[in-house]
Amino acid sequence: MKYLGIIPARYASTRFPAKPLAMLGGKRVIERVYGQVSGVLDDAWVATDDERIADAVRAFGGQVVMTSVHHKSGTDRCREAFEKIGRPFDVVVNIQGDEPFIQPSQLEAVKACFSDPATQIATLVKPFSPDDGLEALENPNSPKVVVDARMNALYFSRSVIPYLRNVDRTEWLAHHTFYKHIGLYAYRAEVLAEITSLPQSSLELAESLEQLRWLQNGYTIKVGVTQVKTIGIDTPQDLERAERFLKEHLAC
Numbered sequence: 480m481k482y483l484g485i486i487p488a489r490y491a492s493t494r495f496p497a498k499p500l501a502m503l504g505g506k507r508v509i510e511r512v513y514g515q516v517s518g519v520l521d522d523a524w525v526a527t528d529d530e531r532i533a534d535a536v537r538a539f540g541g542q543v544v545m546t547s548v549h550h551k552s553g554t555d556r557c558r559e560a561f562e563k564i565g566r567p568f569d570v571v572v573n574i575q576g577d578e579p580f581i582q583p584s585q586l587e588a589v590k591a592c593f594s595d596p597a598t599q600i601a602t603l604v605k606p607f608s609p610d611d612g613l614e615a616l617e618n619p620n621s622p623k624v625v626v627d628a629r630m631n632a633l634y635f636s637r638s639v640i641p642y643l644r645n646v647d648r649t650e651w652l653a654h655h656t657f658y659k660h661i662g663l664y665a666y667r668a669e670v671l672a673e674i675t676s677l678p679q680s681s682l683e684l685a686e687s688l689e690q691l692r693w694l695q696n697g698y699t700i701k702v703g704v705t706q707v708k709t710i711g712i713d714t715p716q717d718l719e720r721a722e723r724f725l726k727e728h729l730a731c
Contacts, residue, residue: 482590482665483568484520485560486512487546487553488576490529494714499532499576501718504725508712510539511579517541519583520572526560551679552689554664558675561668569593571671575662579721580709588703589665598701600674600693601665602632604658605705613649620713622660622688624702632700635660635688658702662711664690674698 488499488509495501499509506514509525509532516523525536528548536543544563550556557573570593574581585603592601604624607616615621619637627633634640643651651657666674674693682691690700710721 480569480593481567482520482570482572483561483564483566484516484523484572484574484586485557486516486523486525486574486576487550487556487560488525488527488529488532490527490532495712495718497531498712499527500535501712503579503712503718503721507535507539508579508718509535509576510541512574512576512581513539513541515579515581515583516574516586519586521568522564522566524560524564525576526556528556554666554671554689555675557666558671561671568668570665570667573664573666575711577712578662578709579712580724581663582705582707582709585661585663585703585705585707585709588705589663592665592701592703593667595701597699599667599670599698600690601701601703602690603661603663603703603705605661605707607652607657607659609652611652613652616652616657622686624658624660626658626702630702630704632690632694632702634694635686635690637686637688658704661705661709670698 492498501508525543526546527533533543544560546556546559561571589601589603592598622635622637623640624635625633625640646654677696680692680695682695710724712718
């Protein structure tokens with residue numbers, strides 16, 4: 480099977496404008512994401528709506544495709560990019576442009592989900608540990624996932640799910656394995672075309688999570704598990720945390 484990596488990168492982020500161009504350890508965030516993906520998948524492109532990001536990608540030798548400013552989600556941007564690239568791939572992998580520490584093992588875990596021919600969409604989770612603390616578990620910017628016995632997603636939420644009845648909230652992490660959603664998706668090419676033709680659903684609008692549109696319309700999402708700790712960048716404060724993480728764990 481052939482895997483195409485697409486990294487959607489918007490300039491106009493509400494919480495952190497120009498985030499892909501922010502510097503992290505002497506490189507732009509988007510360059511770090513691209514570097515982590517290149518070589519693991521069969522091909523990799525940045526999909527952006529802004530010439531400043533496109534220029535930055537070209538400057539470090541990356542491949543970039545221009546897409547509309549009107550997309551409501553990264554998945555919609557991936558579809559347009561895939562069509563413009565115009566090459567045959569079996570699976571399109573959507574790597575968020577604010578995940579500079581995404582690891583090859585995580586990409587391989589998502590690819591492995593497609594060894595099951597029934598897999599339509601795949602994503603990745605990481606178990607919360609008691610050391611993460613209740614604040615991390617309750618962070619609405621870190622969506623949670625519950626899965627069935629076949630490791631298909633049942634639901635995603637910004638709230639803590641499931642609710643542990645008769646257990647003190649401060650003890651929840653010691654009594655149950657909660658899953659943190661990692662912002663990485665992969666779709667069979669024909670499924671990508673289908674799901675981006677769907678209107679936004681009521682659950683998606685309620686939680687601002689596009690994957691709920693797919694679940695609400697009957698698609699299955701296979702879930703791979705990683706133990707690798709990464710830091711996504713949603714705010715300037717996250718960038719500061721990422722700088723510390725880089726100095727502690729990775730070579731610049």
